[in-house]
Amino acid sequence: MGVTAKDFCEQTWKQSHHSRRRSQRVGLRITATGCLFALLYAAYKVFGLISIGLELNLLPHGTRCSTPISPFRCVFSVTAPALAVLLITLGLTLPAVAWPFSQFLRRRWESRSFAALAPLWQDITDATPEVVLATTDSSHESDNVHRSPADDSDFHLHRRVIEINDGGLALRPHRSPHVREQAERTATARGLAGTPEGDALVEAAILRAAVHAKHTGGEPQRAPAPPAPGAASRAGDLRAETAWLLLVAHAYAQQEPAHPTTTNDLTRSRTGSDPRA
Structure with missing residues (x-):
């Protein structure tokens, strides 16, 4: 023995x-x-x-x-x-x-994350439909926006994260520095400056304004706002990238639709009148 x-x-x-x-x-x-x-x-x-x-x-x-x-x-x-x-x-x-x-806990987290990212994914892919990956079946990804993936949650979540990131890259020319400054002041006023929640609030405001500019045909920014902090450290890490996008999606859902500041808006704010009148 x-x-x-x-x-x-x-x-x-x-x-x-x-x-x-x-x-x-x-x-x-x-x-x-x-x-x-x-x-x-x-x-x-x-x-x-x-x-x-x-x-x-x-x-x-x-x-x-x-x-x-x-x-x-x-x-x-x-x-x-x-x-x-x-x-x-x-x-x-x-x-x-x-x-x-x-594995049960992992699949549940992936399914819930997939559903929580749906509003952010929907707005970004509506503005940049070219980033949606091809499907292997007859159903389109939009049919799954309000449905939790039951079979392959890892695949569905990974795909959604990729499409959101690709959409963010496609919207990069419309990332407004003015919106970024306003969002940073809001984050500072709420005591969130330098925190992941504050960075997510800023990123959500920039994305919302970029989506609006893309839909309305706004001109690209001469100096687009830089990407969110920590993008390089999260690359290739599905859990870290998903956790970040969940913060962005939460802040995105709580914000009002943002309208990027145009040249005419700046002129009106300086002169106090509407140049189109």
Whole structure:
């Protein structure tokens, strides 16, 4: 039993350093801990047998373990094998139980994120329909705006994030610096300056104004507003990119439709009259 526990402990501990799944790493380490208790129990038994066989009397063997206050060795002899079996069973069972549960949580988050991004996705793709990826079935993506993806939530969410980002790139010439300045003042007034929520508020205002300018045929900006902070660090990370777009979508839904400032608007604000009158 000791040799088996030793080999099993070495294999599970070594494999725990190479496993990609967190639940599997934790489970294998719990199993290795159980094997250590089994090794300690086996060593205790071997030591006891040697003591009895050589009549060394190193361990008193006439004491019963049924007394209210049992000696330490009695507690150990009962607890060690129980802990070994419990930890080994728990460690081998944990990955099989945790993996389906974690996948359920992941799919639920992806489905909810897919639905939460729908209003932002709808406005951006209406302004830039060329960014919508081709579908493999007869149904169009717009049919799924109010429907949560049931089968392949990862694919649907990844596609929606890509289309929103591609739409943002297509709207880049219409990113108004004036709208950005106004949004930054609003974020500062709300105490959100320098926070992800404040950056999302600014980005949402710029996107809303850019969508409006695209629909109304507004002229491109000479110096478009720069992209949102942290764009490079989020590249290639679906969860980080989705979390950022969820903040933008939330701020986007709370804002009133923005109208970019035109040259005539600036003239009226300076002269106090309408040049078209």
